[in-house]
Amino acid sequence: MDVDFNEISYLVNPSSLTLHADHQQFLLSLIGLTVIDIHGENNNEWRVISTLLQGNEPSGLIAIHRWLTKGNRLPRPKTNIRIIISSVEAATYQHLFHHRYLPEGIDLNRCFNEKSIRGGIDGKNKNIDGYIQRATLIENAIREVNPTAIIDLHNTSGNGPAFAVSTLINPNVLSITSYFCDTLILSDISIGAMMELNFSCPVVTIECGGGGDDQAHDVAYNGIKKFTLSDGHCTLPQDKAVQILYKPLRLVIKAERKLSFSKRDEGYSGVTLRQNIEQFNYGGCCEGLLLGWLDDQGLENLEMLNDQGVNVIEQYFKMVDNKLLCATSFKMFMASNQSHIARSDCLFYVVNSVNNYLS
Numbered sequence: 522m523d524v525d526f527n528e529i530s531y532l533v534n535p536s537s538l539t540l541h542a543d544h545q546q547f548l549l550s551l552i553g554l555t556v557i558d559i560h561g562e563n564n565n566e567w568r569v570i571s572t573l574l575q576g577n578e579p580s581g582l583i584a585i586h587r588w589l590t591k592g593n594r595l596p597r598p599k600t601n602i603r604i605i606i607s608s609v610e611a612a613t614y615q616h617l618f619h620h621r622y623l624p625e626g627i628d629l630n631r632c633f634n635e636k637s638i639r640g641g642i643d644g645k646n647k648n649i650d651g652y653i654q655r656a657t658l659i660e661n662a663i664r665e666v667n668p669t670a671i672i673d674l675h676n677t678s679g680n681g682p683a684f685a686v687s688t689l690i691n692p693n694v695l696s697i698t699s700y701f702c703d704t705l706i707l708s709d710i711s712i713g714a715m716m717e718l719n720f721s722c723p724v725v726t727i728e729c730g731g732g733g734d735d736q737a738h739d740v741a742y743n744g745i746k747k748f749t750l751s752d753g754h755c756t757l758p759q760d761k762a763v764q765i766l767y768k769p770l771r772l773v774i775k776a777e778r779k780l781s782f783s784k785r786d787e788g789y790s791g792v793t794l795r796q797n798i799e800q801f802n803y804g805g806c807c808e809g810l811l812l813g814w815l816d817d818q819g820l821e822n823l824e825m826l827n828d829q830g831v832n833v834i835e836q837y838f839k840m841v842d843n844k845l846l847c848a849t850s851f852k853m854f855m856a857s858n859q860s861h862i863a864r865s866d867c868l869f870y871v872v873n874s875v876n877n878y879l880s
Contacts, residue, residue, distance in 0.1 A: 524610050524623070525553060526651030529658050532557045534595055544579075544586035549613055554655060556662050557585075557604040559595060561749075566600040567666035570745065571659070571673040574630040574715060576611025579618040580729040581674025584741030588749075598749035603666050605659055618732065621862070628865065632656040634713035642776075656715075663720060670697060670757070671724040672748060673715055674741055676732035678866065679857035681802030683740045686726040688716060690765065692756045693723045699760035700751075701727045701744035706766045706854070706872060709828055728855070766852065770825050770833070771867040778822045780868075782858045786814040786843065792822045794845075794868065798856045802869075806847050812838075813845040825871070837871055 530552055532539060541547040572581025585604055588596060608629055611620045622628050627643045632652045643649060663671065670693060683702035687694050690707055698705045705725075711717060716726045727744065730737030751757045774780050779791030787793065794813040806812075815822060819840045827833050839848040856869035863869075 524648075524651060526654045527658075528552065529554045529556060529662065531555075534558070534560055535589070537590065540586065540590050544583045545617060547586050548582060548609065548617065551606065551609045551613075553609050554658060555606045555609060557589075557606070559589070559598060559602040559604070561598040561600045561602060563600045567603055567668045568598075568600050568748065569603045569605065569663050569666070569668045569671040570748075571605045571607065571663075571671065571715065573609065573612055574607045574673065575621045575628065575675065576608040576614070576623075577618050577621045577732060578674075578676035579612070579732050580676050580737045580741040582606060582612070583738045584674070584729075584745055587738075587742050588745050596749065599752055600669070600749075601666070602749055603662070603668065605662055607655070607659055621865070627652045629655060630715060631713040633660065633715050633718055634711070637711065637713045659715065660718060668720065669722050670748075671720060671722060672697060672701075672744075673724065673726045675726060675728050676737055677728045677730055677802070677857075678855045678859065678862045679799035679802060680731035680734060681728075681799065681854065681856070683730045683737065684728050684854065686716065686728065686769075687724065689723070691723065692759070694725055695763050696751070696757035696759040697723060697725045697748060698727075698763050700747035701729070701740055703761055704764045704766065706769050706870075708769055710769060710771060766872040768828065769854065769870040769872045770827060770837070772823060772825045772834075772837075772869055772871060773867045774823060774864065775821075778818070780860050780863060782860070783814075789814075790816045791818075792816075792845070792868075794856075794858070794863075796858060798858055798869070801853045802856050804852075805850060806853050807850050808847050810847040811844055812847065814843050815840055815845050816843070823868075 611622045614620045627646050632638050633656045635653050684704040685698040686706045686708050716724050729740045774792050781789045781793040782796045783793050784796045820834050825834045839846050852872045854870040
């Protein structure tokens with residue numbers, strides 16, 4: 522599929538004809554990277570909503586279309602709203618919302634740090650220049666309106682509850698989080714995501730839940746309504762108390778190792794995770810919990826680096842016989858039993874089980 526990475530389309534206060542009757546028709550009508558501007562009561566202030574940085578995460582697009590078409594006319598937000606719909610080509614390739622990125626492509630939400638992406642495993646990808654160009658267009662589209670707040674809507678890799686992620690914490694970050702969920706992960710992980718850029722305003726990633734879950738679409742829609750209707754003359758009002766979880770770690774499988782999923786130990790080489798690994802996204806993992814099975818390489822199959830670049834795998838996991846067990850209690854996020862996602866991103870994220878609520 523040929524992609525024009527230099528193209529960007531702008532829509533301003535689009536008509537119902539342009540928006541079409543449902544989100545599928547609307548998505549299929551788009552050519553590529555698309556920006557939609559909705560004028561609000563305060564024309565001097567902008568907020569940004571980003572969606573579809575990854576083509577298999579539909580909740581943001583579905584919720585945005587619902588928000589735009591809910592009434593007989595366009596919504597009237599408190600401020601101007603700039604909507605950025607990024608990976609249209611991936612989202613419409615073969616089956617809607619089936620591909621995170623195009624075949625032989627790159628995860629767009631890893632391309633906002635050019636030095637990092639060029640120095641990594643995708644550095645030799647033949648399409649890397651195009652993806653970096655698109656990331657630059659998205660960044661420029663945000664900077665040109667100098668927003669006061671940005672939300673980036675995603676779906677979790679597997680089924681799980683909604684949560685937010687940010688690189689900083691302040692009252693507005695807590696308020697934005699509270700419009701969508703009650704958990705905020707404060708992250709210092711650098712993976713080249715849009716959230717890591719400095720726009721001189723709060724940038725909050727919202728993981729709405731699983732992409733096939735109608736509840737995730739509702740989370741996105743209800744949060745968008747609150748985000749766009751909140752008065753921005755002072756600190757945004759907080760909707761509910763928010764739990765703060767600090768410094769997540771990414772558990773990854775080493776590139777050359779085999780990854781499988783099973784209900785029982787089948788004696789596979791590499792790493793075998795439990796087929797129902799996603800169920801642990803909904804709560805804490807206690808010490809001794811069985812997560813899967815390992816071959817004779819044991820924990821050497823896996824890696825989990827802290828912010829100092831030190832592998833801390835043995836602080837969180839242990840092998841007894843050939844069983845992969847939790848060595849301590851922690852919370853797990855973004856676990857998925859889809860092998861291609863687990864390999865291209867990580868097996869899951871881990872945070873210490875510390876309860877901190879701010880309201």
